[in-house]
Amino acid sequence: MKKLLATAIFALMGSGAFAQTTQGTIVISGSLGINRNNVKSENLYNPRTTTLTSVSLTPGVGYFINDGLELGASFGLNYSTYKLDSNKESDTYKSKDTNTRFDFSPFIRKYFMLSDKFAFTGTASAGFSIGKHEFEGSTSPITIESSTKGAFAYITPGVYYFPTEKIGLSATFGSLGYSATTWKSEEGSNKEVQSDFGLNLSSSTFGIGFSYYINR
Numbered sequence: 001m002k003k004l005l006a007t008a009i010f011a012l013m014g015s016g017a018f019a020q021t022t023q024g025t026i027v028i029s030g031s032l033g034i035n036r037n038n039v040k041s042e043n044l045y046n047p048r049t050t051t052l053t054s055v056s057l058t059p060g061v062g063y064f065i066n067d068g069l070e071l072g073a074s075f076g077l078n079y080s081t082y083k084l085d086s087n088k089e090s091d092t093y094k095s096k097d098t099n100t101r102f103d104f105s106p107f108i109r110k111y112f113m114l115s116d117k118f119a120f121t122g123t124a125s126a127g128f129s130i131g132k133h134e135f136e137g138s139t140s141p142i143t144i145e146s147s148t149k150g151a152f153a154y155i156t157p158g159v160y161y162f163p164t165e166k167i168g169l170s171a172t173f174g175s176l177g178y179s180a181t182t183w184k185s186e187e188g189s190n191k192e193v194q195s196d197f198g199l200n201l202s203s204s205t206f207g208i209g210f211s212y213y214i215n216r
Helices: 002-015
Strands: 026-041 048-066 069-087 092-113 118-137 142-161 167-172 175-185 191-200 207-214
Touching: 026 069, 026 167, 048 092, 048 207, 069 118, 092 142
Parallel strands: none
Antiparallel strands: 026 048, 026 207, 048 069, 069 092, 092 118, 118 142, 142 167, 142 175, 167 207, 175 191
């Protein structure tokens, strides 16, 4: 009896044969991520306040090439600022980093259906990004502008809830992957390259989403 029950559960998770995730279904989706982190240090020798704010909006479209298997693409709009305010009595300093970025990312997403209302998902995506970086400092004062471009590949887990056959609500958190970004100054030939690989569990990876499923 236990073996029969386990077989039925794994068959259910692997099939994805529910109205929302059947072959031929079209998905129109969008996700939103908002993060704000404020740290205030009252260290006697280096008192400072740092504030990180980020907002991301990611619309997308997908098509189920098989039951429970979605192929699609998303378009990301990302904005972030990092502010530093140093409050030394002898040396007051302020700076602000602003990043604006556009991403294009094809993806493939597998739905592991637990019931007709809930599913776990695993999404593999890869793509490129272009953007702009601006640094402002109170020393001088100075403003430095640079263009950015990059490439990335990620695996992202998620959970979906289907209140109706047409609507899905999702939440994602964390990612495993690789990214490489190049900054090039608008004036001069200065260039900086940064690459990252690993597991990211920061709060900036949390996002909520909405999906609309158009069945045949």
